[in-house]
Amino acid sequence: MVVLATKCYVDGDARERALDGLRSLVDNAIGDLAVEYEVGVRHDDFPSVTVDGEDGVAARNVLREEWGAITPEFVRGEIYTGTLESWDESGFVLDAGEDVRVPAEEIGLGPGSPEQVRTRYGLVQHLPLRFVYGEPSRLADDERDRLYDWTRGTGRVNANSATRGEVRATVNRAGHAGDIVTVERFGLLEQSVICREGTDPPGLLASIGTHLPAELLCVVP
Template identity: 25%
Template structure:
């Protein structure tokens, strides 16, 4: 049996069932049994794998989902980590990201405002909450960060957005297409909801950001915010955020 702590967070126990179904779908055709053991620390999902193909399933999860570093000592300077936004501007002008470090105590990756300004808005002196609004940054959104400094005594991880994350925002920005970020629902639920709401013409792509997080690409002319009531009727426990490239461009060009 293999026990893993996935780089997947939940904010409600009901989401464990969604995780279980998503894993069963991913392992369809494999001789492997998946058991959800619960959550550790601040919502990280712990599972157990057993069966003839548990090695294949384990390698798949390591590559496609990720495994928590767990211990501070496993984090290396200049490494790239996946995490979930914990808070924005609550402890000063910083973005805190939970990257799965909770031993010997919880340590968040922190990105200072001036670094966000340099990476996202060409160094413009824009408030952190405005940057979050423009880029759809919100709690429980998965992001990739690069470690720039470590202080084990203080469990401090200094970071910046990774080059991969920056490239994603550049692609989104240049596409001129709205994106609706859906957090807390499985890919199957999201696609079924789009079909049920007859939004296939408005949503041209669903990009998974995590097991329960997805970016819905809207066709040109479709307002992502306008889809929230239609999708929210079915995905009642989901959280939503919007990335609007036109709003971003207009703001930065004023």
């Protein structure tokens, strides 16, 4: 079994749509392998995929590579993935099956309080983030590089609580299909709308925000 490092924290019909989407994504990833699989959700909202069959090892490796995996224990110095659970003046708290605190001085994304850093980089709640486990833990170098790259691009609007298809449909419905490059998936319910050159991220956020019941944060280059 692989516990995916992303969360399904919505309820009702939205939860069913999200899980249907996850089953399709899992099928796209491992459907051609000689395996049978079943998708479920743990009590803590992390999805699990039970895999059996001749290609089971390969399938589990594919899922870990694509989503990251929640593990029962940690080794100091190794890289893991957790979701952004909360933040305060002292740092970030990531949910990696248990709470992992990343102190403010170990975030490594420039000046400002954790809340200011979160806002500047568009880190919506539940966004999967890679970290190096230790005492203290810190954001992984590759994660820092990825987030720095966001500020060098054409701008983004990041959202949670919605699937990629729902975000794309919202952008289209708001009349902004021509103002974006694509919608990039970060987690099951965390997406990033990549703006075209000349598109104003705060303006796009204001336009789609009335249609999308989600946390929205923009990244302004």
